[in-house]
Amino acid sequence: MSNSPEDPLSPAALKILNDLDLLRANDIRWRDGKAFSLTYCASDDARHLSETAYRMFSHENALNVAAFPSLKNMQQEVLEFVMQLLEAPPSGAGFMTSGGTESLILVVYSALQRAIALRGSERPLNERFNVVLPSSAHAALEKGCTYFNIESRRVPVRSDWRADEQAMIAACDDNTILVVCSAPQYPQGVVDPMELIGNEALRRNISFHIDACMGGMLLPFLAPPHLPWNFSVPGVTSMSVDLHKYGYTAKGAGVIVYANKELRQHQTFFTDNWLGGMYGSSGILGTKSGGPIASSWAMVKYFGVDGYRNLALTARKVALQIARHIDAIPELVLRAEPDTTLLCIGAKDPQSLSIFAVARALRANGWYVDEQTPPDSMHLTVNVVHENRVDEFVSDLKVAVAHSLKIPSNDEKGNTPLPYGSV
Known part of the structure; x- marks a missing residue:
């Protein structure tokens, strides 16, 4: 196969690739399971195969x-x-x-x-x-x-x-x-x-x-x-x-x-x-x-029916784990029991807590979650990459809630949702 990934690159090409790495330094950290939106990752092996194909x-x-x-x-x-x-x-x-x-x-x-x-x-x-x-x-x-x-x-x-x-x-x-x-x-x-x-x-x-x-x-x-x-x-x-x-x-x-x-x-x-x-x-x-x-x-070809079944069951298990943790946080409410792996989270008392402030606090800590309205909500798309991140996420979520309770719920900047898609 010609032009394979193993073919040596010129110094100029290597510099451009290094520049690209620098450009994405502030992008969301989806490879290590800190993004609950926009990206999906089953495993490093699967990702490498997908990218190579x-x-x-x-x-x-x-x-x-x-x-x-x-x-x-x-x-x-x-x-x-x-x-x-x-x-x-x-x-x-x-x-x-x-x-x-x-x-x-x-x-x-x-x-x-x-x-x-x-x-x-x-x-x-x-x-x-x-x-x-x-x-x-x-x-x-x-x-x-x-x-x-x-x-x-x-x-x-x-x-x-x-x-x-x-x-x-x-x-x-x-x-x-x-x-x-x-x-x-x-x-x-x-x-x-x-x-x-x-x-x-x-x-x-x-x-x-x-x-x-x-x-x-x-x-x-x-x-x-x-x-x-x-x-x-x-x-x-x-x-x-x-x-x-x-x-x-x-x-x-x-x-x-x-x-x-x-x-x-x-x-x-x-x-x-x-x-x-x-x-x-x-x-x-x-x-x-x-x-x-x-x-x-x-x-x-890589996953087949059995592989996709295992992935679906794992993602569902992780989503339900997070859902039960959310149920245990007094200030939050799960808007619906999910049929698959999507979680929609609101503030139990929007007058005392802005859910968007919670989302911003999570983002400041390296997590990426979606914000949506109406009603004001935080949205998680859970997949298998999050399997080993549940405890860390829940811990940071509790900290984000505690931090956000100190922010006035009528703060205009904290009450305006970020867009799902942008131009």
Whole structure:
């Protein structure tokens, strides 16, 4: 293999790499388990394999898999693995994407194209199509609706943070092209009820998507029988899963699976309306590095079903350990008992304690946690890298709470949440 990581680098190249190391000196410490957001790490061995596989195919271009049949074969094997976990029907078909945001934008786009194909000119003039989704559904769906001038029809969740099925059904009308549930939703970490919604979507021939970007690699091993969440639910037309989360691949790897190829075709784009010949694309991106595909294929081969089961059970165990410690801290409250590995923490008395001040105190001590609202909360995404950090984190959390009690709860600087995503 040419240009392997072992090939000697010139002094100039080594200096640039050293400069890169210096640039990331203040980045979050995800490799040693001090980040509860944005990154996922199963083990050093798995990470090295993932990075090496990515590097091997980083310059291959998945825009044209006829030129790189290796990428086509790897993508298909990854899709088959994920479809098995999702209990997709034999007719199931899909594509790899760059991750959850692209997947959800494409879900909105394909639902729009399907609605146009089904309804043609039936839509009344001066009215927009709409998407019905719970208030907890991911912000990327909002982005998709904005891009395609579709109404985002948000429905408040129940008191337990789960989707209100009856209210969502009532929100649907003749211009509804898509309904969405989450498995789990990100903010509070609970799986939406979805069977009533699925049956209604099936009856009305509305596209129904389950966003399993967070839970797709966890729930196959964690979901109890009474918690339907996958293609076994009636009416499901598509599901999305992020491999760069609990699949522990390199960043830029997601999957969208449709119930059949006919549904999938609404996602694809073809044109010859230029001077360059036929152009086709399965998603938003044109040029796509083969790196994420190779990394995903390597991780699927490395872990397999049994390996991912062990990872899911370990991450769940760690999340519950932290949850029980939070229950024992008088000033804090767990907003929901997690269905997977996501923890949402609030202040029991927001008048005396700002949860954002607690988060800032943790950050000052080297931890990285998310802040979100409404309601004011601190969010932890727990994975196996945190297994040996529980006691240290809980100890620092208690110190952060004690420190934050001394800060006025109406302090404006301490009461403004930091953004989940930034420009």
